[in-house]
Amino acid sequence: MTKPELGRRRLFAGLATGATALGLGACDKLSASDSSIRKILESAENLTLWLQRLLIGRSALAREFDEADISANFKANGTYDPDDEDYQALARNKFADWRLEIGGLVERPAKLTLEELRALPSRSQITRHDCVEGWSCIGKWKGAQLGPLLRQVGLKPEARYIVFYCGDTLEGAKYYESIDLVDAFHPQTILAYEMNGGTLPVAYGAPLRLRVERQLGYKTAKYIMRIEAVASFAKIEGGRGGYWEDRGYEWYAGI
């Protein structure tokens, strides 16, 4: 996979130069009134998305590793023990009462138990998790592939994004995330219920977390409670498609 990596590095170098040319440091916050600068940055983000899809391909796999590469201590980040009452009640009962709700623009809304999820087409993968903070860990994940599950519930033609609603609250807001249908139907996009050969621990998102392997860690929603197919995420929470996106991170976090 050297070729895409080269392309990617060159691309990011180009984008970084673009941001510098605009006189923006990494930590500069854009005010809502800086709409022209915002538009340039947003078009740069779209460029990242489309160039990556062009260079790397819509279904190319993220690199997979060997058992020997698995990190001895996978860092738990963000929420690692939700203190939300409803989550705690579910955890106390070992998630026996937990159901994954699937709704929105689907033909057959569903509520699935963990048992039912485990019976769906699954995939195991050893991948590297890259956090935007600059650390990486390698872990082994097993879960239900999102694509077949979406086919089972039947997406309506207007559906363009899949939104994941989580059970944890960070500074007063529930965590949530979204991906487009290219990533949703990618073979490595799984709803993971196992990590490193055992049941997914609470610290890593029990009972179910998203693995989307060609994007940064913040896209990998932990503590998933509900999935919704939508035409647009403009009216959800802050309107930018995710908890961290609403606070300034890019919606497309390709790596």
Ligand SMILES: Nc1nc2c(c(=O)[nH]1)N[C@H]1C(S)=C(S)[C@@H](COP(=O)(O)O)O[C@H]1N2
């Ligand atoms: N529900 C939820 N999902 C989340 C987060 C969170 O705080 N809450 N943090 C994100 C971030 S920034 C990272 S790097 C990864 C961390 O996953 P880990 O704890 O398995 O390392 O989860 C992501 N998904």
Ligand SMILES: [Mo]
């Ligand atoms: Mo992260």
